[in-house]
Amino acid sequence: MKHLFKEDVFSYIFIMLIFLSSICRCFGVTSDAITTAHFLKDGEDNVVVSGGGIYELGFFSPGNSKNRYVGMWYKNIPVRKVVWVANREAPLTSRAGILKVVEPGILVLVNGTNNVVWSTNTSRSVQNPIAQLLDSGNLVVKQAGDENFLWQSFDHPTNRVFAGVKLGWNFVTGREVYLSSWKNEEDPAPGDYTYRCDPTGYPQNFLKKGSNVIYRSGPWNGLGFGGLTNSRYGTFYRYEIVSTNTEVYFRTYLTPKVIAMLILNPNGILQLLTWVYGEQAWVPFFIIPGDNCDTYNLCGSYGSCNSNDFPVLCGCLDKFVPKNSEAWNKADWSGGCVRRTQLNCSQGDVFLKYSQLKVPDTRKSWSNVTMTLEECKNMCSKNCSCMAYSNTDIRDGGSGCLLWFNDLLDIRQVPKGGLDIYIRVAASESGLVIAI
Numbered sequence: 001m002k003h004l005f006k007e008d009v010f011s012y013i014f015i016m017l018i019f020l021s022s023i024c025r026c027f028g029v030t031s032d033a034i035t036t037a038h039f040l041k042d043g044e045d046n047v048v049v050s051g052g053g054i055y056e057l058g059f060f061s062p063g064n065s066k067n068r069y070v071g072m073w074y075k076n077i078p079v080r081k082v083v084w085v086a087n088r089e090a091p092l093t094s095r096a097g098i099l100k101v102v103e104p105g106i107l108v109l110v111n112g113t114n115n116v117v118w119s120t121n122t123s124r125s126v127q128n129p130i131a132q133l134l135d136s137g138n139l140v141v142k143q144a145g146d147e148n149f150l151w152q153s154f155d156h157p158t159n160r161v162f163a164g165v166k167l168g169w170n171f172v173t174g175r176e177v178y179l180s181s182w183k184n185e186e187d188p189a190p191g192d193y194t195y196r197c198d199p200t201g202y203p204q205n206f207l208k209k210g211s212n213v214i215y216r217s218g219p220w221n222g223l224g225f226g227g228l229t230n231s232r233y234g235t236f237y238r239y240e241i242v243s244t245n246t247e248v249y250f251r252t253y254l255t256p257k258v259i260a261m262l263i264l265n266p267n268g269i270l271q272l273l274t275w276v277y278g279e280q281a282w283v284p285f286f287i288i289p290g291d292n293c294d295t296y297n298l299c300g301s302y303g304s305c306n307s308n309d310f311p312v313l314c315g316c317l318d319k320f321v322p323k324n325s326e327a328w329n330k331a332d333w334s335g336g337c338v339r340r341t342q343l344n345c346s347q348g349d350v351f352l353k354y355s356q357l358k359v360p361d362t363r364k365s366w367s368n369v370t371m372t373l374e375e376c377k378n379m380c381s382k383n384c385s386c387m388a389y390s391n392t393d394i395r396d397g398g399s400g401c402l403l404w405f406n407d408l409l410d411i412r413q414v415p416k417g418g419l420d421i422y423i424r425v426a427a428s429e430s431g432l433v434i435a436i
Ligand SMILES: *[C@@H]1O[C@H](CO)[C@@H](O)[C@H](O)[C@H]1NC(C)=O
Pocket: 093, 094, 096, 111, 112, 113, 114, 115
């Protein structure tokens, strides 16, 4: 009898615990918003869930780290990938953090002694601020019921581009938004690698390690980046570079039916990961850099990289020869190539068509998106320092004009999806026999 009684006491305690925990749950945050009355406290089940149940915001510790961070991840995907971190540079050292909204309209993360460790900022003040997690993955701070955001996480991405993020420059505010890798799998603080949209010349995206470019996307040509060799374009993933007087930015679009993310790893690999239900895994759809020829400027100026020619990856463009053949033959391609016949602008150089290439670095270029290829050629011919021209946009037979004013760098062969570029060479290289 005693034995049975004991068991009853245990079941009673057990039931009481369940009951109590369900009460606690009622007081915990399960809505899509944090309000002045409703905060998010570190604790197992305390999360903010976006309206449609797509994303979740809560406290987490990466890997074996004991540090606590506020982060965002997909709610219903069993393999958790953190896609945004609030306090990436200011970890909490205990499980006593609280995320709350306070006047004049900021979201703050406080530690166990109520010290602010991280906060958003605002240029306006509002009466009734809330922080709301949207199904797009945007965490926004605003006046309740108002659609004008005081702050949004889309302006502060960490290592992932969400559809809706403008990765690039706003010339009015002078602000740049870019991705930075985590330091390592256990530390979300900014690491060595960044992925950013560079507005210099004709805009392109760069993957950088510190200040060194390690990969260049090439200019956006209306359909994609001409140099992207390992992506299957036009399926569920679309992107573009938008360029106006006030901003230049890269943005992506995703089909809602596919769960995918463009994310920069701590080791500098940019991946488009897709969630494959059948495998219950995140699978890379493409990775960047994809091969040796993706290494920025591997073959020097006027050199052309062909990954099928491994291990001798570099060749010179037709009508060009190695600048230093001795070094070149020892696989030191950094010196690049030069024209085998020197230019003589006053004698009238010509332009030869080179096809299926990732077009050269456009940081020293000039463009006009309404000019025709013929107008483009005329303009380039007239300026002796113009080395090459091409269309800016390849759609509908091609349009726009892009002119290069430097030696042509970082060219590779792209058998499918490469572009045509017209390069200045000496008149005698045109192949025409001039009858006297
Ligand atoms: C909270 O942060 C303050 C300021 O950084 C620090 O002095 C304090 O020790 C922290 N409290 C806890 C409980 O971590």
